Amino acid sequence: DTGVSQNPRHKITKRGQNVTFRCDPISEHNRLYWYRQTLGQGPEFLTYFQNEAQLEKSRLLSDRFSAERPKGSFSTLEIQRTEQGDSAMYLCASSALIAKNIQYFGAGTRLSVL
């Protein structure tokens, strides 16, 4: 598989539960981005990594959100104590350092918080 892979594709959870999503970027892509997309809106930047370093994080991201990329390959996004307002599509994208602004997107993880 040469594309960006995200798992799970769908997640239904109850309010207050923790959830974790995984993103596997295109191999050898140094940069990895997380976005959130709600209905009728474009992707909203959450955070990005260059290799294992988290270089930028949106001020909109509450303390309940945390992202890691421990070995500079796959990344996880965890949401603690989920709220109904967290319901959205969570997108991951990766890019190569040499073409850093050409992002390749995954299919996303759709989160529904009941």
Place this chain on the structure above:
Amino acid sequence: AQRVTQPEKLLSVFKGAPVELKCNYSYSGSPELFWYVQYSRQRLQLLLRHISRESIKGFTADLNKGETSFHLKKPFAQEEDSAMYYCALSGDFNKFYFGSGTKLNVKP
């Protein structure tokens, strides 16, 4: 503040008609502008970027710094162009800002 505005939620045109999807941006520096497209049941993908100055699938977009616009144009729309189109801006610290998208519907 950085912002990307796509004023049209939906744009319907007939096959063969010209199409223009509008994008305006607000940014204090020198941004890089992009158009992304999402076809039905497919993932978001890059269509074109302003620094490439190329035509992709017959689409072109010119960055107008004076009007802070980056409108997407195609002289003759095709049915397979029907999709969601997002304008995006890359600014400081490699953060990306997306517009809310325009759904293009090309009627036969």
